[in-house]
Amino acid sequence: MGSEFVQLSLTPMLIGILAAIACALPGNFLVLRRQALIGDAISHVVLPGIVAAFLITGSVSTWPMLLGAAGAAVVAVVLIEAIKRLGRIEPGAAMGVVFTSLFAAGVLLLEQSDTSSVHLDVEHALYGNLESLIWFAAEDWSSLVDSAALRELPPELFRMAGAAFVIALLTLIFWRPLKLSTFDEAFARAVGIPTVAVSLGLVIVSAVAAVAAFDAVGSIIVIAMFICPPAAARLMTNRLERQVFWSIVFATLSAVLGYVLAGYGPLWLGGEHAVSAAGMIATVSGLILALAALFGPHRSRIGAPTGS
Amino acid sequence: MGTTLCLASRERPSLTDPARSPFAISELTVSYGEKPAVLSIDATVPAGSMTAIIGPNGAGKSTLLKAALGMVPRLSGAVTVYGEPVEKSLHRIAYVPQRASVDWDFPTRVIDVVLMGLYRELGLLRPVRARHRERALACLERVGMADFAARQIGQLSGGQQQRVFLARALAQDAELYLLDEPFAGVDAATERAIITVLKDLNAEGRTVICVHHDLATVADYFDHVLLINVRKVAEGPVATAFTPENLQKTYGGRLATAHIDQLKLPAA
């Protein structure tokens, strides 16, 4: 059990946890700012970004793709803003116009280009391939101190760990301006916080999280982790610090439970094959949200419902 | 005017009989989360009155109207219109929401908004005929907006938007008119046009209830008041209920005594 676990499950699970946390951190602010669907939009436009990067460089190496995807996210945000202002269109619809069109462009580019030689297709973009990120060189737990084996760790792990670390660090450093401008943008501006830069920074950090996670686990987890753990956490507490803490707990729980259920669930039920880990992690995060919505101590609204 | 009605109500006590009242509320409570917005309010609006609902910001004035009409869930309480449950009497009511509650960039023209008032008559499929259009235009004429019929609503000023809302309510030809802050942020000419129309409606025997915030005009515009601040403070004819003591109780420290002196209060 030990050796098999270390070889097959340890790294995908770690990557899953790191991806979940990297997305859930900025997700807290997106949810509070009513910008949850920016996460949705970003994860859809990642596809045209990486396809464009592939067409330009002709290879599926990491850095061009990350840059392409981040670039696409920025293009999408700029386009949404432009359409909102120039056409006087409400933000939701403007978002809908932009991300579906960019996604369509991505699919078309993909069909038009010869990608038969490389592993690049829409399905992979949507739900990634977490199960394949195994640590082939590992024998058992002792491999954790074996430098030769450690060198063979899947590169996605380091990338994801790096992204999660940077995002956590940025969240800590910019905690105050983020919190202030999310709560009361006008006040934040009045005390000299560059609120436009803060919200653009939040979008870019979200894009970085989306892109880094997307590479390993596909965009479906990205959307789910942007929204479900923070939303569930919001129903647990009225304090931002605790909400962020809960969201990390829920994100980790989703990743671990989802991965285990996808890998072993079917076996327990008498099946022979695992099911999609990405899909299962999203499903578990949804179940957690449902539980929080039913039983969370701070689930109901204070004050009048906004909107209609 | 207040005195005549005061006399009338003394002569005919049946006016305060909930079964005949166009708008009677009993023990109405509304809460958002655990915070009550309206707490156990009773009120019986006399038929044919011009009633003002008065209270400070956040006192639950608009919430009271919305809850009475079923737009906000009631925690408890009953609302009747001429003795019938309000849900069955909506066709007798015309409601004018706050101007700020809609998107004025919506793609629709002034005349189309007024025609919405004829929805009960037109239903799903009946075509809009010339006589419907004429009626809508006549309503616009009454509020001085006939020249603006073909305008997109976004091009109107705030006062003009309020007039369009009133025209839509006129098209409904109701017995009871409920208006949420009809004079909020409108110009002097519009305020005059609106109060003229409301007084005309009242003279035709219809009951008018307004959420109102300008204490200076209460005595001029209305004959009956309901003072609330989450709970009911006072209710009755302007002459007896709209008193400095009651206002002090409603507004607490928020109302300076000097301010009260400037109001045209009935001689107590």
Next chain:
Amino acid sequence: MLEAFLDALLLQAGYNAALVALGAGLLGVAAGSSGAFLFLRKRALVSDAIAHATLPGVGLAYIVMVMLGGEGRSLPGLLLGSALSAGAGLLAVQWLVARTRLAEDAAIGAVLSVFFGFGIVLLTVIQNMSRGYQAGLEGFLLGSTAGMLFQDALLIAAGGALAVAFTFLFRRPMTITAFDPEFAATAGIDIRRMDLAMMGLVMGVTVIGLKLVGLILIVAMLIIPPVTARLWSERTEHVVLIAGLFGGLSGYLGAALSASAPNLPTGPIIVLIAFSLFVLSLLAAPRRGLLAGARLRQRYRKSLHRHQGLLAIARNDAVRNPATLKLLRREGLIGRDGTATEKGRDLAATAARNEKRWALARQLYTDDVQAGGYDGSRPIEELLTRDAIAQIDERLGEASRDS
């Protein structure tokens, strides 16, 4: 390629291509017109949740049909399943918004990602069940037009016609609900039911469009044409009609174009054509378009110059600004010698009177942005009601008597 495109456009490119083009056109009409109401209600992205929530239904329907010994790929069965799970997704969004403190955007995002994730799980279950045998359900992600059958086209046509009929039938209550839900509630419209109807309509269109353009891109067909149509008209009925028209046009043109060359998948092409129509409209639409905006600013600047010039004439001042001078000369308001013509003096008197009226209006009107922003570019009758003008004139009369 052009020839192939024209052939496809005229339905001469073969039986299947003709079916696809007609089906896509009809779907576009239905999606555009039914999406318009959701857009006007400011809930365009609910369609995103609905669309993604169809996936688990497709998977479950397949599994159930196979378990019952059926073929599993029967389209009506799969669509029924997708409708059921989309309905569940819709209710989940409603429930989260009504019962918890979460805002609608978070509810939409949560439902779409979780349902979609669960759908992916089911797809892998099916892959394992059929062991290498392609169930072909991936086609529902991005749509596939290959092997479209006559029955499929018929289904789209019937469903589309039904959706359009439904839109027509409920156009009045849906319009009132979208514009002013508070009023709608008192006008005898059940808003909850009307909202559900609106979204149910979109759900129906999503389901019939799944096969053709797939669940991700159907969202585009529901959102882009209404947004485009909004740029062209200021009337609800027209927005809905134009949205149907643009939707149909994108569907038909897109299908024809995709049939005329290899590697042009139908769904993305349709979406990109719809987007191109949007960009064109954003540039060229009257009033709301960017070009119209630029023209309007130009005219505005001119009228400002004219107004300033006329006021100067009324004061017997010399007009100095060369641009103003040129404009007044060209319009025959001022002669070569720099003195005002008769027409110029007439207009100057009007301008001066209006300026006085506005000076007073600015004092009287606390609310009026228009009064404050008056610049003489438009006649006063266009901006103020008659009684307001009368009130101002009355005061002006008093003022001149006093002086």
